[in-house]
Amino acid sequence: MSDVLQLTLASLRHQSRRFLAPGLAVVLGVAFIAATLVLTGTLQSSMRTSVAGHYAPYASVVTPKGDDADSPSLPAGIVDEVSEVDGVTSVDAVRESWTMASTPAGQRGALVTTGTSTHAPGVVEGRAARASDEVTLSTATASSFGSRVGDEVTFASGDDGSPVRAEVVGIVDVADHPVYGSGTPVVFTTAAGVTDLTGLTGWTEIDVRGGDEAATTRALRDALPLDADVASTTEASDDLVSRVTGGTDVLGVLLTAFAAIALFVSAIVIGNTFGILLARRARETALLRAVGSTRGQVVRSALVEALVVGLVFSAVGVLAGIGLASALVAAGNAWASNYFPTLVLDVPAKAVLLPVLAGVVVVVCAALRPVLRSSRVAPLAALRPDAAITARSRAGRLRVASGVVLIVLGGGALAAAAASHQVLPGVLGGFLSFAGVLLVGSVLVPWLVRLVGSVAARPFGPAGRLAVDNAVRNPARAAGTTAALLVGVTLVSMTAVGAATAKSALTEVIDAQYAVDVVVQGDDVTDAQTSRLAGVEGVAGDAAVETTTVRVTGAGERRDVQVAALPPGIDDVVRDPSAVTHPATDEVVLSEEQALEAGIASGDEVTVSGPRGRAELTVAVGQGMGAGWLVDPTVLRELDDSPTTGAVFLRLADDADVDRTVEGVQQVATQIEGSEVGGGAQVRQTHTETLDLALAIVLALLAISVVIAVVGIANTLSLSVIERTRESALLRALGLTRGQLRRMLAVEAVLLAVVGTLLGAVLGAGYAWVGVTALLGEFTDAPLVLPWSQLLAVGAGAVIAGLLASVLPARRAARVAPAAALAAD
Structure with missing residues (x-):
């Protein structure tokens, strides 16, 4: 083992506490990904098991070909044709169709079906339907309908919707059925009952028992007409799994997108952390270079440090994600046992390997830029005080110019999206303009901090003025600290404003269509x-x-x-x-x-x-x-x-x-x-509740990113306190009290949090307006709606987060005696 590597590992052991905050950011992001992969894998695995059991007794499945609305079913006489095919021993014919039902709870859509004999639902109350005017309801459907055994339900039959009444004679359990157990409102009756209640006379599926699966399927394909689609049970199982888990796949993609956001915020926090640590260790690095270490050895040492941090905390994140997924599966089984098949936890290999790989890559890539930047500093220059990149440096001017260009291009794309009611230009414009804002942050954030601080910090006297100066002393660091919070708050504000505006627009449309x-x-x-x-x-x-x-x-x-x-x-x-x-x-x-x-x-x-x-x-x-x-x-x-x-x-x-x-x-x-x-009252309520639920879920998922950002603020402040140990001691020696020192750090943290929140709220509201205009502008001209209570809650949360982020750093700084701090090297 080389001396440099030994030094790196020794540094990690002695300075491990400084990596706890960025490590927590990695743990949260990686746990999010791991939990998402475990949950989607569990849902798909459980569904495959359920589907395999459903088709296990059969050799082939016959269904109508295509989605032609004029011929949605197989002809009534095809059952006899199937039964006469060589190799067929018996058939189960399924007749089912959607219709509307008038129930004690109002109008409800329902799937009326015969079910299959091999997967007959278990009766939990009453008995199974035996006549065409009798029905049994699943437990979820009975709850949705507000119906009990003995009640009557009226169905809209046929194209004219003529009412047909049927008596509820039983309640059945279909939780383990791959289709009927998915929460779909389902009504069971006889084949004649399905015809009476829906008007359907044909068959929607024929499950065929036979000998060899392949031979039976070939014989059926040769014997049946072209409008019948014949599949082996293996093919039918794969198709059903694909259809049933389609929503699961979409859910997985959405959750992964939120996890990616969390990891992006983590990358900002990690990059900031490594930048501060490497700047603090500039003299140490210079001494290593002076005694013979090459630039490559220094870079490799820092990257090994990042690699170890990534591996350790990613592993912890995977364990946390698996634990979270396990708890969610248990809660889901307890809460929805009457609605969905029982879930069995499944941890696929990708749920372990991909999150670890993502965490390591994020940490190493986030550390790469500050590592390379610090390695370019000559040893003698590094022994002098660090000169950070500012807006006046060549690199700073290039970043600001690039940011301005991206803001202009993004703004143009956003304007085009709003004018043309097209989403894609809006997405592109949002990415470009936000990237531009991040690039100009080293100029924009200090200016906003001074602007807000000139008013907000005034009541705190000298401590407030010092807090403003400290917050903008290193513009790049201030921009990096607020960037993490900016990402989360922008998305939260965009979601809240977009949901409020969309709710207003949809209410306007519903009020026009359902005036009463x-x-x-x-x-x-x-x-x-x-x-x-x-x-x-x-x-x-x-x-x-x-x-x-x-x-x-x-x-x-x-x-x-x-x-x-x-x-x-x-x-x-x-x-x-x-x-x-x-x-x-x-x-x-x-x-x-x-x-x-x-x-x-x-x-x-x-x-x-x-x-x-x-x-x-x-x-x-x-x-x-x-x-x-x-x-x-x-x-x-x-x-x-x-x-x-x-x-x-x-x-x-x-x-x-x-x-x-x-x-x-x-x-x-x-x-x-x-x-x-x-x-229209229940229609309006359904849309409103759906939007509110979606908003709550999205905000809960984005909250992880905001938590990571707050961790980043606390981390930056903690490292800054360590950097400013001698300075704080000098201020204490000149008369600054412990209370004033704590207030100074609290004001500094709150200023950074408030600036990130204000900027994020403005950007989020703008993006929300463009998004709603692009999506709904052709249907309604509803104005932008600002949910002030939610936006104020975000602002209050930013102040509280800033205060909380300053507690530990302020306590640490205030406990150090001035004489001891001045004596420290």
Whole structure:
């Protein structure tokens, strides 16, 4: 072992504490990657095991070829054809189709299926369905529907959606099924029941038992028509695994992207750490060079140091990631045992090797630049005080110029993305402009620190002024310290502002499409029933809509339709009054769907005949209200002098519990003949909850990057305290108290954190606006929405993070006696 290598290892042993902070950053990033790989591997492995068990008894699988909507199933007679093929011993035919169900919890989509005999779900309550008007529900579906054994569920059957009722006779457990156990709302019934409830008469899959898998598959392919797709069970298993785990693969990619962000932030922290350490050891390095060590030996020594740090902390990160994944798998099995197949922890080799490799590469690459820079300094120059790269140096001017160019190019791409509503230029512009901001940081960050410090540090007197000077003393170091936090805060702000703006835009679109929160339709709603609907907790306003049935003649056709007249106070009930089309006295208003179904267009003349009279009206296409064709109230009275209340529009209070309120409305509606409940409240809530959940998940994942950045601030401050030991001692000797020293370091940390947060919030809001405009600009012109509570929480978090980051360094600095520090070399 060479003397230089021995010296490197000795240095690592004696200075190991200084690598704890960057090591923690590596551990967090590597653990993130390891946990992601273990989780995706576990999900895929468990799914493959489940799928293999599902197809184990069979030799071949027959399904419809292609995705043609006109022929989504195999013909009914194909079962007999399959049974007669040589080598086939028996078949299990599956019939299943999607439909809508009216349940106690509202409208729900559901997969209605016969299931398969070899994977029959276990009955946990009641019994299996035996007749076409009986159904069994999975435990997850029963919970979603709000249904119990003995309840009735109404299904929309066939193309016309005619209602068909079925009784719930049992609850079954499908958690271990590879498809039905994925959380999909699933309803089991007989083959005739599937036809009655959905209108489907063919078969969607035929599972075939036979002898040799390959021979049976070949025989079926030769015997069956071209519109039937025949696959071996091995091929069918691979295809099903691919389809079922498609979401898992996407999840893995997304989690890996967040892990990459965490590692990028870690790289910034590590680069900063090595830069400070190497600058502090410049005299030591110069002495080694003076006594005969070559530049190559010095570089190799530092890189070996980085390699050891990367290996050790990456190994710890992998162990932490496996532990985290194990805990998540256990929690998932406990929480979702009724919804998904049981997961068995699987740690593939790549979950160990790739994270370690990523961690080592990140550490070595992050250390490479400061190592090479320090090795270029001549021994005699290194024995003098270090001259850091500044904006006035040649390298500094080049970095700033490059940053300005990237900002201009990125800004142009962002503007193009917003104008053309294209995402790709926006992504490119975001990367270029952010890289530019990082490059000009050595100029921008000190300027912002002085600007903010001139106000924020003033109340702290001399300690505040010293904190500002210390924070900007080394511009490159200040920029590097805030860069780590800048990455995390920019992404957090972008996500928060983007989600708030997207939520506003989607709400605007939903309010236009579903202008009414809840619509209750019935054959004849009485005043007492209307009052009970209005009295449901959570209902803030109501409007009774009068309707009548008329005969419409026009475009060569006659048809009976329901027409309605909107009451005078309708604008107080709808979410978006501008979306309501009020017909003139010579108009009838239809929605686009109603006009298409009737085969008429805007401007057509129709004759409307009612019980009392008739009217010649012009068709206008506008916003339908879900209560029929719209006419003016005076026209309705001309057509029928005693119309009935055919619908009641309800507006919910802004703070209403939507599900509970709709459930209360549905309970009242059961007393109304022919009642149906619809509206946009639950649609709006579903979109809002989805965005809120996505936002919470993304922010939680980005929080890891912010934590790493805070570790970086604390690390930089700790190393700076060590560098400034004699300076701090001199200040103490001149009268600076321990409290003032602590305040000085706290203000310094908070200034760096606040500047990184302010800059990140501005960049994040800008990127969010461009992103939302590029994605949704063609559909809505919703303005930028700034979630002030969340942004202020980020700001408050930055102040707290800065204070916490300064605690240990300040304590260490304050405990050193001035005389001892001045005596230190």
